[in-house]
Amino acid sequence: MTNDGEIVMLFRVALTTACLALAVSSQALAGTADHVHVSQAWIRLLPGDLPAGAYAELANDGDAPEVLRQVSSPRFRHSMLHRSRTEGGMSRMDMVDELVVPAHGRVALSPGGFHLMLEGPVQPLQVGEQIPLRFEFADGSAVTAVFTVRPASALGPGD
Numbered sequence: 657m658t659n660d661g662e663i664v665m666l667f668r669v670a671l672t673t674a675c676l677a678l679a680v681s682s683q684a685l686a687g688t689a690d691h692v693h694v695s696q697a698w699i700r701l702l703p704g705d706l707p708a709g710a711y712a713e714l715a716n717d718g719d720a721p722e723v724l725r726q727v728s729s730p731r732f733r734h735s736m737l738h739r740s741r742t743e744g745g746m747s748r749m750d751m752v753d754e755l756v757v758p759a760h761g762r763v764a765l766s767p768g769g770f771h772l773m774l775e776g777p778v779q780p781l782q783v784g785e786q787i788p789l790r791f792e793f794a795d796g797s798a799v800t801a802v803f804t805v806r807p808a809s810a811l812g813p814g815d
């Protein structure tokens with residue numbers, strides 16, 4: 657004897673399970689940017705209310721380019737992507753909308769080039785502190801890296 661109600665019920669359970677699996681896998685896709693590795697990460701602490709520059713090396717070991725769209729930190733009210741350039745002997749900075757980390761390539765955030773500009777610290781920073789910065793990419797993935805606070809005289813991550 658067939659029980660139609662039971663079959664419908666089983667079908668519903670299967671459908672719910674399929675939906676759950678789909679939700680979980682899309683969440684995994686939008687999760688950690690596993691292909692992007694951040695190293696040599698440091699922040700140059702400037703006196704007073706001056707914004708701090710943040711520098712690092714981004715490496716992408718994936719087969720597709722990763723497009724950096726946004727950076728944020730719980731320690732700063734504003735985090736921006738900038739690019740320095742020299743124009744008529746003057747150093748200038750432009751806002752940048754995105755930064756492409758090529759497939760199997762790397763990009764340096766460095767003084768004088770692409771860099772992050774951190775403004776409005778929630779509380780004063782101390783040299784030696786470790787500050788988390790979250791990098792968000794166009795595909796919805798993100799990666800958090802820890803930056804070491806270095807003095808204004810620092811030239812690199814550990815000079």
Ligand SMILES: [Cu+2]
Binds near residue numbers: 739771772
């Ligand atoms: Cu800047």
